[in-house]
Amino acid sequence: MSTRELHLGVNVLSDGMHPAAWQYPESDPNWFSDPAFWIQVARTAERGTLDALFLADSPSLFQPPGEPLVAPPLALDPIVLLSTLASATTHLGLIGTVSTSFEEPYNIARRFASLDHLSRGRAAWNVVTSSDPYAWGNFGHGDEVAEQPTRAQRYRRAAEFIDVVRALWDSWDDDAVLGDKIRGAFSRVGSINTIDHRGEFFNVTGPLTLPRSPQGHPVLFQAGGSPGGLDLAGRYADGVFAAQASLADALRNADELRSRTVAYGRPRDAIRIMPGLSFVLGSTEEEAWRRNTELNELAGERRLAFLAAQLSVDPAELDWDSPLPKWLLDGAETIGGSQGARDIVVNLARREQLTVRQLLDRVITWHRLVIGSPEQIADAIEEWFRAGAVDGFNLMPDVFPSGLELFVDHVIPILRARGLFRHEYRHSTLRGHLDLERVPDRRSRVTAQAG
């Protein structure tokens, strides 16, 4: 085992990353809301000793109202789903996306702390600010239609939201539950405190309703690649799941992220960098490409529509055998959508002069795509890991559950044989898997600083 540890999560985006995943012969179109499907996927991930299962989210159908759906949506509430998986698994980390734009910090602090208790230390919150324009229409009040604020406003709110959540997680000392049955004293005097937060967005008294959870603080992930996202990650995140389409981009991103981390007074290696890795896997390279062709034929023109939606361009502007539109390659200011991810896809297409068809064999919904044999997938992982560009990946198989099963049965053994990945879980918490310390309570941190 090398001294640096490889970390692997799995991003379960309904039936798979490929637009035609639900059409694959083995797939059932109703799996996306079926508990048996989700439990099977989680247990497969645990069989592969993966660090965590990751759920993306947005509170809308992410498309104009009235249009029929071309694929299963991100349907289930992530926290409800992760809580269901908590009692069906024993070691797997459980990472859920929740936007800071449509919730109250008290509720989110309480919900992730509850999940951390009930999973015995496996909860993580992936903080997003919501670039989905349709979500805002579901959260208006009275006469006022909620409108998407500027990116800067969203990130200011996110930072304050996280401050409140962390203060609430610290509102009980570690030893607050005295439990003196004889004297009838349940909690220790002075050990449960208000937070009295007064800020630009929130006004929260506290304390939280429950004791500090097994991890001290549930793990914080951050997924955005824009300057605002990078800054938020450098300040708060334990892990980052941002798209990286090429090794050069990933290296530059890692360097910038680690610099920001240091600028916020944190250790340079405080953050686990785990971008998405999408893959189509076969027992041989030829078999992988056959599987890829089969899926692409099922998806047909929808692949192009998916790319257009990600780049916020009109599908009519894209042609299979031409480069991206010139105005896009020339780098007009990006104004909507996931800024960082979009830039990275456009950069890749520009630098390597790819046609749309070639680009679609290199990235899938913003993320690096690898098509090949188990050895080739393992090589792709090892290359970026050894280069120091990443600490691991968030796996995004083409189709669930078979894509993940193939990975666990054929790629994980190679990574283990190369001394890159754990043979069994050595910890019971997600912080343990990620080689991160439990967060000590407020009083202990003050003592440590004074000592």
Place this chain on the structure above:
Amino acid sequence: MSTRELHLGVNVLSDGMHPAAWQYPESDPNWFSDPAFWIQVARTAERGTLDALFLADSPSLFQPPGEPLVAPPLALDPIVLLSTLASATTHLGLIGTVSTSFEEPYNIARRFASLDHLSRGRAAWNVVTSSDPYAWGNFGHGDEVAEQPTRAQRYRRAAEFIDVVRALWDSWDDDAVLGDKIRGAFSRVGSINTIDHRGEFFNVTGPLTLPRSPQGHPVLFQAGGSPGGLDLAGRYADGVFAAQASLADALRNADELRSRTVAYGRPRDAIRIMPGLSFVLGSTEEEAWRRNTELNELAGERRLAFLAAQLSVDPAELDWDSPLPKWLLDGAETIGGSQGARDIVVNLARREQLTVRQLLDRVITWHRLVIGSPEQIADAIEEWFRAGAVDGFNLMPDVFPSGLELFVDHVIPILRARGLFRHEYRHSTLRGHLDLERVPDRRSRVTAQAG
């Protein structure tokens, strides 16, 4: 089996209804946040073929900040906890309390629909408007400290909140998932629709992110006994969990509730009335009273403080061997707290001229209390059920898990032998247990009205 069915839920209020539950020799003060404890209790309830497990809630510690806790709080987020229990049980209904005052309807609609999918049709939402004054301090925005609105405002918001949630639950038709893998058509054209709600409090476009759930609509419970609560229940509720301290009160309440139900155009028996039933159970009456005395001695003066807090009076105004204070008995207007429940406790004390000590052997935190042998508890249940005052009870054992285990092992067999209660589950959904129909989709309801 009689034609009317008895319905039994269990209200798991942290370690038990008795203020000294956590001090009982068998109890562990840390159970309230321990998944193993909750899973054990849920499986015991399922062994007893109970209809459901019920979780009360408030997003605060429900006491002035800074004071140490005298008992375990309602710590865990109810939805997170119920979702964890969903995959650890197979038949038990899962009822969670969520206030309409601190959440967005889109999130709540989505969360309960998700739980209904993941539990395969066992989810229920207990709607409250929050009388807890401390909760408001956790949900202020910017400079503005959130203040508790009037009861009327709270109930107007609750009604509109429920309207939005139900419209979102109806935003997909039952057959919306077409799943045509050959043509690549995932959803049926025109089967997923916006709700375009514009009201006093909310402005929500929709549709929801997920298909209609197994029950059509998750079950709606309502817990308040004030006029506003009764009205909300008559209009929307499938089940009611409001405190009733005497048979006379329960009969009057049932009559009023059924009249309101009819006034809203619903069938007279549309609602399952299931007030709380607290009990201290022994193999003989003497043993039950010994257990009661033992618990009371552990609690000491805290029993009196608990009663004072429920009645919103200064503990110094209460004396063990005197009646309640005259001003309270004379029925000054109630202004805070849970109005209906408080009135019912004061009425009982007035009508039967009880001292504080006698009152505390008849009610516990607002609910009917019975102390006795298995036969006596069964008699107490049968009496109110046969009188038509209730459809069943929400059980509130003195101490968990032993109080529930005693009930399941010794009272349930008596109720079964008397033909009052099911011998095994005959349905897989909570609506099935409660003898309520699945709610058909919007289109089917329109067709039924036209036909």
